[in-house]
Amino acid sequence: MKESSDGFVRADQIDLKSLDDQLDRHFNRAWTMEKKREVGTKEERVSREEWEIDPTKLVIKTVIARGTFGTVHRGIYDGHDVAVKLLDWGEEGHRTESELTSLRSAFIQEVAVWHKLDHPNVTKFIGAAMGTSELKIQTDNGHLGMPSNVCCVVVEYLPGGALKSYLIKNRRKKLAFKVVVQLALDLARGLSYLHAEKIVHRDVKTENMLLDKTRTVKIADFGVARVEAQNPNDMTGETGTLGYMAPEVLNGNPYNRKCDVYSFGICLWEIYCCDMPYPDLTFSEVTSAVVRQNLRPEIPRCCPSALANVMKRCWDANPDKRPEMDEVVSMIEALTHRGEEA
Incomplete structure (x- = not known):
């Protein structure tokens, strides 16, 4: 096919068969490249953890809570209202590689526990992102970038x-x-579900329980939760919050899911009394009194005996004498049937 001096090609000199061959080769190359891109994208999806979110779809807004290990923000993910727990591992270079490995391991452990759970009394997990600089915080002046050592749970x-x-x-x-019974029953059902899934929360307290718009209780914060060990000796150490911690945990002894049952008993007292346990004692005094003197919150005389009995059974010093959470659910359900009044 020849061009004229002015750059045009004469129609009668076009080799249509050659042009068809060229087009076929072009489309075959384009099809092959597209397939490679699809395979690459698919491989990326496979390599991404099933719980990982797309950070570009997340908008992080105002802080709604602060804790020891980070902040909780309101946010929007893919058009839905969400809560975003941000964990800041510090500026790059401020932590050793072993520290970062430990933090990543703890983060993955929390996410691994949470993303498999599905129950009306457990906060719904949406996704997480680990160590990405793509996270942005929305401000009045636009968006603020985050350090790459920040991870989040949505x-x-x-x-x-x-x-x-x-x-x-x-x-x-x-x-x-x-209302006391409804709140207690929600919490008991959530814990019963976790224990059926072999999960020990290890930090059961009213601060870690959230309410939806209908006042339904949902268990949150699985930062120290873990799958229950087959061998009780594999679960030791003071994990939890003072005032809610079982004697065996305070004492550094091996423990199991019954530590959650003890904590539930304290929460039940707190729900009924709308008060804090041991408000006048120091940390060391609480530890000593709970372990050595069998100290427990004082149950008001006006408390119905059946409810007081649930508290006492749950916070028994002997873990083996504490009921399982499914039995606790049955005991509290019985209160609703009997219609006891305070």
Whole structure:
């Protein structure tokens, strides 16, 4: 095929068969390249953990809570209201490689526990991202980039806030007995589900329980949760929050899921009384009194005996004498059937 001096090609000199061959080769190359891109994308998807989110779809907004290990923000993910737990591992170079490995391991452990759970009394897990600089915080002046050592857990947003805050608001007037039973039953059912899944929460407290818009309790914060060990000796150490920790945990002894049952007993007392356990004792005094003197919160005389019995059974010093959480659920359900009033 020849061009004229002005750059045009005469129609009668076009080799149509040659042009068809060229087009076939071009389309075959394009098809092959597209297939390679599809395979590459598929491989990327396979290599990405099933719990990983797309950070570009996440908008992080205002802080709604602060804790020892990070902050919790409101946010939007893929058009939905969410809560975003941000964990900051510090600026690059400020931690040793072994420290970062330990932090990553702990983060993956939390996510591995949470993303498999599905229960109406457990906060719904949406996804997570680990160590990415693609996370952005929305501000009045635009978006603020995050350091690459920040990771996040994204869960459903629960507008009712922490159960502890709700109890503090009702400290003076207390709660109606039917509300006490409803809150306790929600928490008991959530813990019963976790234990059926062989998960020990290890930090059961009202601060780690959230409320949705209908006042349903949902268990949150699986930062120290773990799969229950076959050998109790594999689970030791002071893990949890003082005031809610079982004697065996405070004492550094081996423990199992029954440590959650003890903590539930303290939460049940707190829900009924709308008060804090041991408000006048120091950390060391609580530890000593709970372990050595069998100290427990004082149950008010007005508390129905059946409810007081649940508390006492749950916080028994002997873990083997504490009920399983499914039995606790049955005991609290019985209270609703009997219609006891405070």
